[in-house]
Amino acid sequence: MSEIQIGDLKAFPDGDYRIVDVDGLEVGIFRRGKDFYAYENRCPHYGGPVCQGKILNRVEENLGPDKASRGLRFAAEEHIICPWHGVEFDLKTGRNRGFARYRLRPIPVKVRSGTVYLDIPG
Ligand code: FES
Incomplete structure (x- = not known):
């Protein structure tokens, strides 16, 4: 892991x-209040740019x-909708509610002293 x-x-x-692009790894970073969520920008379905989908x-x-x-009706949870084929993922967990094997790859993200950091797997 490298910060x-x-x-x-x-x-x-x-x-x-x-x-953001970190040495060829595209990562989508989402902010909701004080909370941050980050995922590899690659859909587990066919590799689409999932983090650029509608929310x-x-x-x-x-x-x-x-x-x-x-x-x-609309529920409280936000979903990221992959722009290629419309598979949906919970913004806070990265999981698809219907198919457990469809899950976004989480990237650890943190804020320290007013700066955002990612822990990139080595
Ligand atoms: S590539 Fe994301 S839904 Fe198909």
């Missing part, structure tokens, strides 16, 4: 993301007490 300095915290607006809240079925559908 790489990525940039000033101010360069990462809350709710936004950045793609939308998960859609879920709204069931009534009789288990009949009351339509669809």
Whole structure:
């Protein structure tokens, strides 16, 4: 593991993301408040640039007490939607809810003294 300095915290607006290239490894870094999430920018489906996909809240079925559908609604969790074929991944876990083998490769990210760092696997 090697720690790489990525940039000033101010360069990462809350709710936004950045793609960085570290010696050929593309990483998507997402900021949500004080929390950061980082994943290799490579979809486990066919290798698409997943971190550059749209981010939308998960859609879920709204069931009534009789288990009949009351339509669809947005849940709290945000999903990254791969731009190539639309596979979705939870922004906070990198996991696909339907297929356990579809999971984004997490890259450890941390903030120290106002600077963002990645721990790149060696
Ligand atoms: S490459 Fe990402 S959904 Fe197919």
